Amino acid sequence: MLNSNVWLKNCVLMVITVIITGIVSDEANSAQDIKYSKPDTSEVNIYSARKEALIKPLLDKFTEQTGVKVNLVTGKADALLKRLTSEGMNSPADILLTTDAGRLHRAKVAGVTQKIQSKKLESAIPSRYRDPEGHWVGLSLRLRPILYVKDKVDPAEISSYEDLADPKWKGRICIRSSGNIYNQSLVASMIAANGEAATEQWAKGFVGNFARAPKGGDRDQIKAAAAGQCDIAIANTYYLAGMLKSSEQSQVTAAQKIAVFWPNQKTRGAHVNVSGAVLIRSSKNRDNAIELLEFLAGEKAQQWYAETNSEFPARENVAVSEMLKAWGEFKADPLILSRLGELNTKAVMLMDRVGWK
């Protein structure tokens, strides 16, 4: 019995020593540039908030072309970011792929990113879809326009997001909950354009026009509109496209009743967000990582990426599918996207105040 007590004591002592020396030496380590053991030249490690099914095929193509093996963990953006920060300088990750400018901005603020130095990326992707300081780059565009039921709404009735607070829309609008980042970004973009007070005033009227308490995802809003519960739905376009391409007939039929209206064309343009990538500060396969990002921004990859996800390419002058073309040309809000990240908290609080569930 005595033995086991002594053993336990030794263990505890050892753990304490390790922790204390860890604390003491932590500072010194981050300052000096340490050479890490065996950087494998033939790999690149990705943490991805994009679903595996949406990116894996493209990553496989990259491996095929370059021989660089791609390792992948998918997960929720904020949790992956937490994992990155707590793994610190030892993190195995080279790239974080995520789906929202707010999140890209948050990664940069958390200090886990580094400047991506690549002339190719700078010439491929327009500057408003990149971080002004080069810490993140957008890879695809996600538009959130107004969708309407073809045989119930005359498109001449619709004009802008702002107009949706008008009493004529009472009980006619379907939109998901304010917990969703797409809505948070939309409201953030309105704060950027119109100021906080005006946006709050608008949100009050807008929420008052809801046909039902917010529930479900974007597809659910489209389905509800198609089934007659509301006349207008706010949803990202790739959900509508996904329904049109669905193997379920009921989804296709529902989606066919719906048309896209590009709002705010006379003013700032339709709300746009990006999915994109950051380069991790502690990346040990930096060259491979940059090569992969350049690959993803390439013309072929952009076309393919946009097509499988039914999103719009971030690179200009890339051909889009017939389906996307059919929705017509549009003007997108030229707001510098890092603003969305900066205004996100304000947007959420505003939505809480006006009772947007």
Add this chain to the structure above:
Amino acid sequence: MRISVWGTLVTAIALLLAIPVFVIVFNLFVPAGEVWQHIYATVLGDYITNSLLLMLGVAIGSLLLGVTAAWLVSMTEFPGRKYFEWGLLLPMAIPAYIIAYTYTGMLDFAGPLQTSLREITGWDYGDYWFPEVRSLEGAAIMMTLVLYPYIYLLARAAFVSQSLCLLEVSRSLGNGPWRTFFTIALPLARPAVIAGLSLVLMETLADYGTVQYFGVSTFTTGIFRTWYGLDNAPAAAQLAAILLLFVLVLLTLERYSRQKARYYNASRRHHGQGRFRLEGWNKLAAFLICFFMLVFGFLLPASQLAIWAMDTAVEVVDAEFFLLVLHSLELAASAAIFALVIALILGYGRRLNPTPLVKTAVRMASMGYAVPGTVIAVGVIIPLGYLDNALDSWMRNQFNYSTGLLFSGTIFALLFAYMVRFLAVSLHAVESGLERITPSMDEAASSMGCRPLSILGKIHIPMLKGSLLTGLLLVFVDVLKELPATLILRPFNFNTLAVKAYELASDERLADASSASLAIVLAGIVPIIILNRSISRHGERSLGQR
């Protein structure tokens, strides 16, 4: 001396498992700024009311269903009883968020039922009333449907192992089944029922998928909103700490109620007289009650999944899919075994050495069950990352060798998180089993010179077989369904069925998600059937041993 070694061991393990919870609680002391005023003024009331109402609804629903079903199946005889015995456990294999998606798919305004109703009658939106699935009530019903088996399972094990002498006495004195149930059987089964109920309520509190999809603001959705939306981790952790307070109250209530009524079976004679034979209307009623529970809890959602899967399986099921199945089974099995061993050590150590310190430590170790998986995951990530980096720099300073990350991003991290999250399940099973063993057994054995370890091995473990198996299989099924912690902590290129199902479902591709969902359900059915066999045999076997 002997006792203090057990005490130390138990406290050390329990504290280790409580670290993630401490990490969360620690945030209580980090100032969160004016965000709290905002939360307090706008949404906190909603979070508290909705969480409480949801718990109340699920408690009432699952008690009614669980206890009724357990009594009918274990104590009465009616047509189909044998099938219901295991059939009623099946809903446990369906993750709550999957049943929520499935029912919404069927019953929503845009779903097939309401659409055909409108087509037949010519009604339009607003012309008729139809219950709204995606509501607080709906969420309570969805969770009741998949969570009542916890109560059913434990209550049935308790009914079956009850000394029939007492019931026979009651009946020989002229009490009918109802009276016997309320005055003898139910009070005797109370520790088990309450243990089941507390598991149900903790699952309810930890649920995120269902309430988020239904647009019901509870503590869990609030935590995510504060963390992601308001970008304020301390405030989110503080909400989580309040959630933990709920759990602490729950656990204390459970302990209290168990302490007040402690029954040991001196006689272990079982099933002398047999079951109450139901006749006429009673027979029909018993059949219908069980039948509808089976239909709504399992058959209907599982068939919907199967219908979807038939359309999509060709594209989804490939070689990689079987790898997912393998990963899921391996993870679930190893987590279940680890959890059982730890639960046995903690439960037995606590019995040997019930000092306040040990009791508190054990309670701390089981609090993780009610914490949403993502929050647990963060509680695991932070200390592990810290430990890894500390070890790494120590090794570099001493030996000029970099160890990198030893634990973070490995299966170890994942298993640790499962222990934190699910230990409560195996611990409940072990403890409620241990409580039915009278302490005079321990005393007799120790008076004959047996040491604690051999008492455990020779007396308790054989007597606990049923409870141990219950704990093992419950954790197995739980890990199979677990999503958020798996998602965040798993290593590179490692997927499970739940991850696959979630990725597709959260992309609103329910039909594509159905194959993986169905595989989770099927993989969960096998252990459930084993579990059932062991419970129903439990009584007869002990009879034979007499």
